[in-house]
Amino acid sequence: MYDKKAFTITQQIQQLTDRGLIIRESDNVEHYLSHISYYRLAGYWWPMQQDKINHAFKPNSKFSDVIALYSFDRELRILLFDVIEKIEISLRTKLIYHLSHEIDPWWFQNFDFFQSAPDLVKTLSAIEEEIDRSKDTFIKEHKKKHKDDGRFPPAWKSLEQTSFGSLSKLYGNLKNTVSSKNTIAQEFGTVNHTYLPSWLQSIAQIRNYCAHHSRLWNRNLPGRPKLLSNPPHRWIQEVPKEHEFQFLYIHLCCMKYLLNIVQPYNHFREKLEELFVKYPNVDPKALGMKESWQQEELWK
Structure with a gap:
């Protein structure tokens, strides 16, 4: 039976000190622990522990680090939230535009154009919740003016309320015979529908981590984007090994590839470099970064 009691901040500090973490007076440790929970910070000091059973720290482990x-x-x-926002808005725009023209403004409610009906039901349920929560004037006015219309508002209204996760699921669930599915993939430089769904799912997962303030550093990521063998635009030369997909780097590459389409003159590389310079104690390898990642054509 789990019987541990809650520690006071003083007890938390004493435990860290007893385990070998160096805490200096200038570290302002009480302030940090009163605003950032012990177990949120634990994800960052975990790799500093040489004994995972007794939680003893390696020599010279510092709270400041x-x-x-x-x-x-x-x-x-x-930084990533800003990058993903641009990709999300572009995807939303393309879904609304291409599919509303190819089919009609209510294409996202038409089960004839989707592979999995149960998955679409779940996505539509999420969209309905998002619309019901909306305070936007154009949604309120639509409901008031068309209260006898049992459908969702048209795509250009409904999908403006929709999360990136729901958008990526709508796209991935489209039947491969829907022309717009390939058109959107081509416009993003991913050739056809085979590759883009897995990219979007991966990015949506990372967006959720960002939105919920979850740790990205040194995290094993679940997504596995399918990579093109010969992309039409600038890409990386070194093909990642299977185990490398758990690290952030290859996912950053997918974001950069899409961002280069959405915003050709972006400063993603420079901002990443600035972060590593600002925090020299951060090991880029914990993110799966290659030694010379900046020299890859993708990142130039």
């Missing part, structure tokens, strides 16, 4: 890792990760999430 824990805070530096935490701060780096926070700024990384902010």
Whole structure:
């Protein structure tokens, strides 16, 4: 039976000190632990422990390094959230435009155009919740003006309320015979529908980590984007090995590839470099970064 009791901040500090973490007076440790929970920070000091059973720290492990890792990760999430926002808005725009013209403004409710009916039911349920929560004037006015219409508002209204996760699921669930599915993939430089769904699912997962302030540094990622053997635009030369997909780097490459389409003159590389310079104690290898990643054509 789990019988541990809650520790006071003083007890938390004493436990860390007893386990070998170096805490200096200037570290302002009480302030940090009163605003950032012990177990949120634990994800950053975990690799510093040489004994995972007794939680003993390696020699010269410092609380200041824990805070530096935490701060780096926070700024990384902010950077990625900004990048993903641009990709999300572009995907939303393309789904609304192409499918509303190919089919009709209510294509996302038409089960004839989707592979899995149960998956579409779940997605539509999420979209309905998002619309019901909306305070946007154009949604309120639509409901008031068309209260006898049992359908969702048209795509250009409904999908503006829809999360990136739901958008990626709508796209991935489209039947491969829907022309717009390939058109959108081609416009994103991913050739056809075979590759883009897995990219979007991966990015949506990372977006969720960013939105919920979850750790990205040194995290094993579940997504596995399918990579093109010969992409039409700038890409990386070194093909990643299977185990490398758990690290963030290849997912960053997918984001950069799409961002280069959406915003050709972006500063993603420079901002990443600035982060590593600002936090020199951060090991880029914990993100799966290659030694000379900046020299890859993708990142130039």
